[in-house]
Amino acid sequence: MSVTVVLPSQLRELAGGRTSVALDGRPGTVGEALEALRAAAPGVYDRIVTERRELRPHINVFVGREDIRWSGGLGTPLGEGSEVVILPAVSGG
């Protein structure tokens, strides 16, 4: 069983219409999963990670229902079958 990255509706077109991307190679952390996502869907990766390899400010990443802000950031560990959920943050006006 691999790690799955669930994409927000705004980015699915960049992943060939897929709602999620199953990653090979069993990444051990969220950061490794995003690097793997880069190979699988480079257009998606560029929209959630900056050229400094930091999450864009208004992108939230969850492992299951846990925001990675509170669980170790990009170093958050992943297990077998982990689901990494990417969601744009709200942008108030």
Next chain:
Amino acid sequence: MPEETRGIRGGAGDVLLMVGTTKGAFLFRSSGSGAWEVDGPHFPGEEVYAMALDARSGAPTLWAAPGNAFFGTTLRRSDDLGATWSGKDERPVKFPEGSELALKRIWQIRPGRDDERQRMYLGVEPSCLFESTDGGDSWAPVPGFLNHEHRQYWQPGNGGLCMHTILPDPGSHDRVLVAFSTGGVYRSDDGGASWRPRNVGVRAEFLPDKHPEFGQCVHKVVHHPSRPERLFLQNHWGLYRSDDWGDQWTDVANGVPSDFGFAMAMHPHDPDTVYIVPLESDGFRCTPEAKLRVYRTRNAGASWEPLTEGLPQEGAYETVLRDALDTAPTAGGGVYFGTRSGKVYASGDGGDSWSLASDGLPPVVCLKAAALP
């Protein structure tokens, strides 16, 4: 820079619009003829996200919160309808040392209850409720809110972690309800000592758990003083009503083109009538179908009707922000709003018809309406 102007002269019953923009504040006055006297800019070059008129003493006091990204924000007061403003060199609104918080913006200025004339509230960014008990001379954060155990989990959106709604219960000194983005609705029933989230039924589309205890991106909450327990809420996706001070929320998006939007205002006289300006989506954030429509319910959310007479119905890609729609207690029911494109519209008949009061202002970020005492 333009010179600061000299204020307005108004008579009892005149409508005053306090219009905050990204480049200063403007005061609009009308005696009901449909013509507007415009005075401004006050605080030229500064953003003004919060204004208020406090008429509890019988003499009008204007409040404004100008600021900018360079030097921060502060609170200014005028006792002569904008002819002069006090407090230029003062910074009375500060987080205490040790809180590890710093004031970014004042989003809401709220005079307290009518029987507590020295009490005032501020809603600020990062989300906190400040209180004054000496008529606005000195301010302090409400400790129960400042030190709330959820604080570490509240997240800002692009507009910031802003407290935009403060609703004191006119019938109880113990109860105050606040709302902020993101975090949602919180209520105190013990005079501000403790605060509980009140978000049951309000969804959070942007989280994996769509119905968390807190964390919702509530954009505005309103109520009528004659029926304070009944609340209306414009959410970041969702339009809701509560009949019990927020204990439970019910979806009332019945017949609106979108349940996304920012602005919401209560009719000045009728507790069943509420106004909103729906926006197409959280991505586009403009009026649906390029039509500028205010929606009104007159049955507490059972149905909504578009109000279009006098408003552009083609090519109108407008945005009305959360504090840029308000009402004033005129005989016919004054309703007013400002747009990010710098237009101000006015209705003197409860929204049945509208006229353009001004065009070409800087982007409007707040509009507060009042009748002068």
